[in-house]
Amino acid sequence: MKTDSLLIRIGLGFYLVLFFTYLLGPLVLxxxxxxxxxxxxxxxxxxxxxxxxxxxxxxxxxxVNGIKNSFIIGFxxxxxxxxxxxxxxxxxxxxxxxxxxxxxxxxIAPILIPGVVLxxxxxxxxxxxxxxxxxxxxSFLHNGILLTxxxxxxxxASYCMLVFVARLQRYDLGLTEAALDLGATHTQAFRKIQLxxxxxxxxxxxxxxxxxxxxxxxxxxxxFGKYPTLTIxxxxxxxxxINPSISALAFIIVCLTxxxxxxxxxxxxRVQLAIANGAPVGAVTSGFKLPKIFAGNPVxxxxxxxxxxxxxxxxxAQFYDPEPAKAIILQEKRAAQQLRIEELQRKLKDKRLxxxxxxxxxxxxxxxKIPKLEEKKQKTPFxxxxxSPNNLNKVAPGAxxxxxxxxxxxxxxxxxxxxNLNKVAPxx
Amino acid sequence: MSEGVGVDLENVWIRFxxxxxxxxxxVQINGGEFFSFLGPSGCGKTTILRAVSGFLEPSxxxxxxxxxxxxxxxxxxxxTALIFQxxxxxxxxxxxxxxxxxxxxxxxxxxxxxxxxxxxLDMIALSGQGDKLPSELSGGQKQRVAIAxxxxxxxxxxxxxxxLSALDLKLRQHMRSELREIQKRVGITxxxxxxxxxxxxxxxxxxxxxxxxxxDQIADGxxxxxxxxxxxxxxxxxxxxxxxxxxxxxxxxxxxxxxNRTGNLRARISSDNQGKLKVGDxxxxxxxxxxxxxxxxxxxxxxxxxARVTHSEFEGQSYHVFLEGTEGKEMKMSLINRGEDRMYxxxxxxxxxxxxxxxxxxxxxxxxxx
Ligand SMILES: Nc1ncnc2c1ncn2[C@@H]1O[C@H](COP(=O)(O)OP(=O)(O)OP(=O)(O)O)[C@@H](O)[C@H]1O
Ligand SMILES: [Mg+2]
Numbered sequence: 141m142k143t144d145s146l147l148i149r150i151g152l153g154f155y156l157v158l159f160f161t162y163l164l165g166p167l168v169l170x171x172x173x174x175x176x177x178x179x180x181x182x183x184x185x186x187x188x189x190x191x192x193x194x195x196x197x198x199x200x201x202x203x204v205n206g207i208k209n210s211f212i213i214g215f216x217x218x219x220x221x222x223x224x225x226x227x228x229x230x231x232x233x234x235x236x237x238x239x240x241x242x243x244x245x246x247x248i249a250p251i252l253i254p255g256v257v258l259x260x261x262x263x264x265x266x267x268x269x270x271x272x273x274x275x276x277x278x279s280f281l282h283n284g285i286l287l288t289x290x291x292x293x294x295x296x297a298s299y300c301m302l303v304f305v306a307r308l309q310r311y312d313l314g315l316t317e318a319a320l321d322l323g324a325t326h327t328q329a330f331r332k333i334q335l336x337x338x339x340x341x342x343x344x345x346x347x348x349x350x351x352x353x354x355x356x357x358x359x360x361x362x363x364f365g366k367y368p369t370l371t372i373x374x375x376x377x378x379x380x381x382i383n384p385s386i387s388a389l390a391f392i393i394v395c396l397t398x399x400x401x402x403x404x405x406x407x408x409x410r411v412q413l414a415i416a417n418g419a420p421v422g423a424v425t426s427g428f429k430l431p432k433i434f435a436g437n438p439v440x441x442x443x444x445x446x447x448x449x450x451x452x453x454x455x456x457a458q459f460y461d462p463e464p465a466k467a468i469i470l471q472e473k474r475a476a477q478q479l480r481i482e483e484l485q486r487k488l489k490d491k492r493l494x495x496x497x498x499x500x501x502x503x504x505x506x507x508x509k510i511p512k513l514e515e516k517k518q519k520t521p522f523x524x525x526x527x528s529p530n531n532l533n534k535v536a537p538g539a540x541x542x543x544x545x546x547x548x549x550x551x552x553x554x555x556x557x558x559x560n561l562n563k564v565a566p567x568x
Numbered sequence: 569m570s571e572g573v574g575v576d577l578e579n580v581w582i583r584f585x586x587x588x589x590x591x592x593x594x595v596q597i598n599g600g601e602f603f604s605f606l607g608p609s610g611c612g613k614t615t616i617l618r619a620v621s622g623f624l625e626p627s628x629x630x631x632x633x634x635x636x637x638x639x640x641x642x643x644x645x646x647x648t649a650l651i652f653q654x655x656x657x658x659x660x661x662x663x664x665x666x667x668x669x670x671x672x673x674x675x676x677x678x679x680x681x682x683x684x685x686x687x688x689l690d691m692i693a694l695s696g697q698g699d700k701l702p703s704e705l706s707g708g709q710k711q712r713v714a715i716a717x718x719x720x721x722x723x724x725x726x727x728x729x730x731x732l733s734a735l736d737l738k739l740r741q742h743m744r745s746e747l748r749e750i751q752k753r754v755g756i757t758x759x760x761x762x763x764x765x766x767x768x769x770x771x772x773x774x775x776x777x778x779x780x781x782x783x784d785q786i787a788d789g790x791x792x793x794x795x796x797x798x799x800x801x802x803x804x805x806x807x808x809x810x811x812x813x814x815x816x817x818x819x820x821x822x823x824x825x826x827x828n829r830t831g832n833l834r835a836r837i838s839s840d841n842q843g844k845l846k847v848g849d850x851x852x853x854x855x856x857x858x859x860x861x862x863x864x865x866x867x868x869x870x871x872x873x874x875a876r877v878t879h880s881e882f883e884g885q886s887y888h889v890f891l892e893g894t895e896g897k898e899m900k901m902s903l904i905n906r907g908e909d910r911m912y913x914x915x916x917x918x919x920x921x922x923x924x925x926x927x928x929x930x931x932x933x934x935x936x937x938x
Binding site for chain 1: 621643650654656659673
């Protein structure tokens, strides 16, 4: 029995570790690469702590512009989607209860339709409208921001509607009736009674809509026109190879998310605590009382730690200069590379010599030579320039089949890094 | 009393599709009256109230308030205020904001509203609690806030939909008298809905008893209890011993009923049915438990029943004796506790007397299921 439960506990622990690694591993790894100096995002080998990628990010006009566009589009998408979603939810729950099922299907459809289709159809539809209205080709209906907002809202409004429907199902229509009975007009009843009740849902729908808009790619890629959003910019960048400024951006986003989540959680807990103790809510929502929070509130502690670490990192970055360390590493790298090159050249010479000596007997010699080559190559550190085309060229003329053999042993890390090519090349 | 605003229902029908919720309702409610609708669950009480307050239009007939036809006027245009079955206090507003909501929508300033709300809070004995949220009040306090909120709108007619049903017995009894007192003070018409007959009888000037969409009787509480118009009313309001049978002979205001199992019994014909009962008709006779008494006489008579005790209960103010007639007819007799021991043992034979004026003969009809 005891071993059984122990086994289960170990298994469970293992599963949890696996689960969280799967969930958070990529984020953590990416955050680490933001502080590593190599110009391709990599966590190992760790070279030098650097903050330059944040600088690079800040100075990357396209990224900054993308963020700006994303915010503008997100803002308008939130407004449009929340209004449409609210209207849909009201119709669904209150106006025609009989056609509810049909209506629900229609409204929910945009969520199920692939974003690509929505993007194309938005483009086509508004182009038609443009033609029908007889507007010029560069009219406002071809504006990338407008089109993107319209396209994204088609399905984000559905998300919002789901949020509102969930809230509205808990709304007592009797409250609206009571307001009407007391002399309120329909508008007054909605504004003074129902809207305040929906306020939390409007908040969450807005956040949801903004996030959905911010991360959208499928639909936006067809509609952005002259206003590429952040996701569009990132996708275009990846095509030409990326550098850790992307990681820096990711790190910032992760931090902001965690911060907001924690703040939200702390607030929630305090309100709940207050309600449980029967205190008026107003007493808790105003003013931050430090010592009281920390009592039995681990989230607040985590939040405080988080803020402290952030402050420490930022202030450290103020005077920390990675340049000397980087220079040292660069020199080490150069030396290592020089050594490798020399070694290769020596080997090449040996081989030529042997070849000349033994003549046409390639089969035997070739077989015995290749493993040797392999051995030596494995000893070289990861991220070396083995795969850079220059190296290949150097080896190729001598041995007939050396290239395929070492491939499996080498890391992928630097293969796709275009900057590696540049780095090695000038040294020849 | 005539200064208040009256409410008239003229031949009102309310249908939901094929379902008739209210059938041919004709009601005159005088200004300043405390009028109750009493009936079992689902009989259409709320529906009538919604028709008066304007949340639904009658399918047929008219609703008149103060003599004016209300057709086409919405709930916010009628001089009524409704207290909902579940109160419907606005949960996000403070108590005083709740109370003064009707002034807020009319554009009154915050100062005015607060002043009026404080006056009303005084009236409902909740002074100083205006800044609480409704969720921070007790059930009875919420109740009073709902009343204050409705009164703040200065309606001519206050409609109350089972406002006390959620309260416990003690509080309910307390609120009954409080409501009655408020009504006397403000002098407006109250239309009160309940399925609790005690509530209806104690508070009302007039009671309408409803059964499945039909109003069976409209009268003051005493008439409803002592002089029911239908078998349903007789069985729904208070307790009654029912004897089924046929009319054997009939005079102007009394009849002899040949009951199925208890022999011939004499009863007064209820005033609504005088002249309608004919010899040979199916009839029902009702005798209240408290109208039965133990007889010292054992000669047979048409106001005397022979029965055997099955068991007795003591309930403080009275004893309840359960009996069985000669052919197994079950009966209940209630005797006021005057200090004698009335715990009769099982099997004891008794003769029960009643006053023919306290027994009511009615045409046979549907009984309340309870
Ligand atoms: N909107 C509606 N659509 C269809 N039927 C309805 C509707 N409202 C009420 N009814 C029906 O009308 C009948 C009367 O309902 P009502 O609410 O008036 O009952 P009530 O007397 O108030 O009962 P209770 O004492 O339980 O509140 C019920 O059978 C109910 O099912
Ligand atoms: Mg009801």
